[in-house]
Structures are given as structure tokens and as C-alpha cells.
Amino acid sequence: MTDPRDPDLHNALSLRPRPAFTHRDSTEQARAADIELQSLPSYTDANDPYSLRHGLKTATDLDTIRANTSRKRTAGCTPVAAGKEAWKTRKLEEFYETQNENISRLLKPVDDHVREAKEKQDSEALQFKIAVHGSFAANIILAGLQLYAAISSGSLSLFTTLADAIFDPMSNLTLILCARAVNRVDPRRWPSGKARIETAGNIAFSFLMTAVSLILIVLSARDLAAGNGGKLTADFHLASAIVVGVAFCTKLSLFFYCWALRNTYSQIRILWEDHRNDLFINGFGLMTSILGAKVRWWIDPMGAIILSCLIAFLWLRTATSEFxxxxxxxxxxAMLQHLTYISMTHSPLILSLDTVRAWHSGPRLIVEVDIVMDQEQTVKDSHDTAEALQMKLESLPDVERAYVHIDYETSHAPEHFTKKEL
Known part of the structure; x- marks a missing residue:
């Protein structure tokens, strides 16, 4: 993994595993005696046939790299760690830290990945419910408050924040219903599951928010063209400003709460992004509303246009990623490398890999692996090996379904066409 000449597992089509059994030299024996190295997990040729463990860097190794770099001097006799090249030192440390994480992830048994994912999901189940249902309840209350603020003040900027606030509970309700639909699946009618319904719901909601933003842009442009009847400023409504300030603080609290769970649940990540957007929208809307009342009236509708454009941009970007x-x-x-390593080390009956593919089907992955086995191997052994690999891959938390195909050579053309002629 540390050798830059190693093939990129992402682009590899044919990989023939050859376990490396080499004798350690005196340097390696000295490293094995190091206390820090002995504290690393115990890996052998049985559970690490490709000797990835030799690429692990201990804390002592990292300290040595850091110390060697700090002793180097630039042309101006300035220590490297204190000069312009200090970031290179940090980049080198980050490289080895990332390499340690990748090696540890590859060498960790699949059962441990499954167990840790289940334990994490069980431990965060209550937090998930609080995040989803708490956001839903808070958004309903905030929508009512901001409705009062927008109507009482007449500020277009606050009407823009109101439009976003009204659709927030709808977004939460969509996420809740989608999560329930995913868990209640009739396999006869939906053989591939309903995981993609979350993605479809996010896309629909994104375009709905974009449409509302375009309507607000038109209304704000019309008010700018009509003018303010000769007045330099608009009316200021203190209660409305206080209400929007309360909404900002509430969204800030929800933002920090969802931040810790954003990479575990796709629903929480959507909520976290929504709270993040609302922070800027409420803050900017409050600022332009106050400036329109204290400085110039046109700042308020202009702020509404800017906010609407921002909302449309953010939701269109979300729709693009969901598409x-x-x-x-x-x-x-990283996921392709993990799938490749699992397949390579699954069984000694697998001679090499012809193809490893994985693509999204909504929030989860479809995996396709072509393994190469001896053509003299019995059908029973070939089937059992492929089926066991399929079950192992499908047990991974992010994998929806895995397909394992058996080949006896790698010189043939690809099995599937990416472009259909008919």
C-alpha cells in the first residue's frame, strides 16, 4: 500500500493474489522487538496474506518522522517545521495516519464491521429519534412563530425565511414517512427494497423548495420596481426581530445536535444540512430586514432576492447529489478497495479477481464481483465459495445486494455492456 507502483485497486480489472511469505531481515526483527510495534493488533500470514501490517506506522514511527523533519533546515537556516514548508510535515503525518486507518479497516474481519455497525446503530437509536422527532416538533413551532413575524412586519426577507420555515416540517414528515416505508417492505412487490424512496423524496422536496424560491424572487423584484412611496426606510417591528432571533438560536442547537449523527444516517444528514442552511437564511434575513428599516428600504427586497437565489442553489445542489x-x-x-480485499482473501479457491464494481442504488450500494476459479473445480465447491462471498459482502452495512459471478479465465470481453444498441 505504501509502494506507489502498486496497482490502483479502483481501476484494476484482474488481480491474482499471491501471498507473500518472506524472511524478515535484521531491521524487521528489530522493529518487531519495539514495544510500540508489539502493542499493535496481532496479524499473521493467515489473516494478513499480503503483509499489509508492515505498512503500519506506530506512534514512535510518527514521532521519529516529526523529529527528523523538525531538525531539517531550509536555505535560510530556518527549521522546516517553523517555515513555509510546515504544511508538508503535517501532510506527511496525515498520510501515514490515513494509511494506518485504511490498513486497519482492510484487516478488520467483516464480522467486526457488522458488529460495530449494529452496536453503533443500537446505541444511537434514541439519539436518532430525538433528532428526527425533535426537529419536526421544533420546526412546527418555529413555522408558526415566523408566520407571525412575517405578517406583522411585512418584510420580504422575513417572508423568505417563512417560506423556508413552512417547508421544514414538510421535509421532516417526508423523512419520517420514507424511513417507515423502507422498514415496511413487501418483498413480493418490491424485491429490491424501498431504500431509494428516501432519495426520491429528497429530490421532490428539493424542486419544491426551488419553485418557492423562484416565486419569492418574482415578488421581490416586483416590489423593487414599484418603490416604497418616497420613504427612505421601511417600518421596524421589534417583536418580529425577536422571533427570528429565537428561531436562529433554536436552529443552532439542532445543528450541533445533528452534527454528530450526520455520517451515520442519511435522514439525519439531510436534517443537518437543512439546519445549516436555515442558520444562514435566518441570520441574513434578519439582518436585511433590520437594515431595510434602519438604512434603506430596498435592502429588504434585495435581501429576499439574494436569499431566494441561495435557497434555490443549495436545494438544486442537494438534488444533483441525490440524482x-x-x-x-x-x-x-476506499469502499472499492475494501470490497476488493474482502473478495481476494475470502477463500484460497479464488485464484484472482476479474472485476469488482460497486455503485449506488439510492443511499446503499449494489456490488458486482467476478471471481476466477480453477476450471476443474467442482460445481458444488464453486457455488459454495461464491455464495459465501455473496453473503459476506451483503452483510456489510452499506451494501444492499451483491452479485458474485464465477469465471475460469480473465481474457474474455466484459460480461455486460454499458451502452445498449437496441
């Missing part, structure tokens, strides 16, 4: 998941964008490189 990619729905269409089937490829999995990230």
Missing part, C-alpha cells in the same frame, strides 16, 4: 445516487454513481475508492 447521482439514484442514477447509480460509483462507490468511493
Amino acid at each position: 447521482k445516487l439514484l442514477i447509480g454513481v460509483t462507490a468511493d475508492t
Whole structure:
């Protein structure tokens, strides 16, 4: 993994595993005696046939790299760690830290990945419910408060924040209903599950918010063209400003609460992004409303236009990312490497890999692996090996379904066409 000449597992089509059994030299024996190295997890040729463990860097190794770099001097006799190249030192440390994480992730048994994911999900189940239902209740209350603020003040900027606030409970309700639909699936009618309904709901909601933003842009432009009847400023309503300030503080609290769970649940990530957007929208809307009442009246409708454009941009960006998941964008490189390593080390009967693919089907992944086995192998052994690999891959938390195909050579053309002629 540390050798830059190693093939990129992301692009590899054929990989023939050859376990490396080499004798350690004196340097490696000295490293094995190091206390820090002995504190690392115990890996052997049985559970680490490709000797990835030799790429692990201990805390002592990282300290040595840091110390060696700090002793180096630039042309101006300035220590590297204190000069312009200090970021290179940090980049080197980050590289080895990331490498340690990747190696540990690859060498960790699949059962441990499944167990840790289940334990994490069970431990965060209550937090998930609080985040979803708490956000739903808070958004309903805030929508009522901001409705009062917008109507009483007549500020277009606050009407923009109101439009966003009204659709927040609808967004929460959509996420709750989608989560329930995913868990209640009739396998005869929906053989591939309903995980993509979350993605479809997010796309629909994104376009709905974009449409509302365009309507507000038109209304604000009309008010700018009509003028303010000769007045330099608009009327200021203190209660409305206080209400929007309360909404800002509430959204800030929800933002920090959902931040810790954003990478565990796709629903929470959507909520976290929504709270993040609301922070800027409420803050900017409050500012332009006050400036319109204290400085110049046109700041308020102009702020509404800017906010509406921002809302449309953010939700269209969300729709784009959700479209990619729905269409089937490829999995990230780290996931492809993990799938490849699991397949390579699954069984000694697997001679090599012909293809490893993984793509999104909504929030989860579809995996396709072509393994190469001896053509003299019995059908029973080939089937059992492929089925066991399929079950192992499907047990991973992010995998929706895995397909394992058996080949006896790698010189043939790809099995599937990406472009249909008919």
C-alpha cells in the first residue's frame, strides 16, 4: 500500500493474489522487538496474506518522522517545521495516519464491521429519534412563530425565511414517512427494497423548495420596481426581530445536535444540512430586514432576492447529489478497495479477481464481483465459495445486494455492456 507502483485497486480489472511469505531481515526483527510495534493488533500470514501490517506506522514511527523533519533546515537556516514548508510535515503525518486507518479497516474481519455497525446503530437509536422527532416538533413551532413575524412586519426577507420555515416540517414528515416505508417492505412487490424512496423524496422536496424560491424572487423584484412611496426606510417591528432571533438560536442547537449523527444516517444528514442552511437564511434575513428599516428600504427586497437565489442553489445542489445516487454513481475508492480485499482473501479457491464494481442504488450500494476459479473445480465447491462471498459482502452495512459471478479465465470481453444498441 505504501509502494506507489502498486496497482490502483479502483481501476484494476484482474488481480491474482499471491501471498507473500518472506524472511524478515535484521531491521524487521528489530522493529518487531519495539514495544510500540508489539502493542499493535496481532496479524499473521493467515489473516494478513499480503503483509499489509508492515505498512503500519506506530506512534514512535510518527514521532521519529516529526523529529527528523523538525531538525531539517531550509536555505535560510530556518527549521522546516517553523517555515513555509510546515504544511508538508503535517501532510506527511496525515498520510501515514490515513494509511494506518485504511490498513486497519482492510484487516478488520467483516464480522467486526457488522458488529460495530449494529452496536453503533443500537446505541444511537434514541439519539436518532430525538433528532428526527425533535426537529419536526421544533420546526412546527418555529413555522408558526415566523408566520407571525412575517405578517406583522411585512418584510420580504422575513417572508423568505417563512417560506423556508413552512417547508421544514414538510421535509421532516417526508423523512419520517420514507424511513417507515423502507422498514415496511413487501418483498413480493418490491424485491429490491424501498431504500431509494428516501432519495426520491429528497429530490421532490428539493424542486419544491426551488419553485418557492423562484416565486419569492418574482415578488421581490416586483416590489423593487414599484418603490416604497418616497420613504427612505421601511417600518421596524421589534417583536418580529425577536422571533427570528429565537428561531436562529433554536436552529443552532439542532445543528450541533445533528452534527454528530450526520455520517451515520442519511435522514439525519439531510436534517443537518437543512439546519445549516436555515442558520444562514435566518441570520441574513434578519439582518436585511433590520437594515431595510434602519438604512434603506430596498435592502429588504434585495435581501429576499439574494436569499431566494441561495435557497434555490443549495436545494438544486442537494438534488444533483441525490440524482447521482439514484442514477447509480460509483462507490468511493476506499469502499472499492475494501470490497476488493474482502473478495481476494475470502477463500484460497479464488485464484484472482476479474472485476469488482460497486455503485449506488439510492443511499446503499449494489456490488458486482467476478471471481476466477480453477476450471476443474467442482460445481458444488464453486457455488459454495461464491455464495459465501455473496453473503459476506451483503452483510456489510452499506451494501444492499451483491452479485458474485464465477469465471475460469480473465481474457474474455466484459460480461455486460454499458451502452445498449437496441
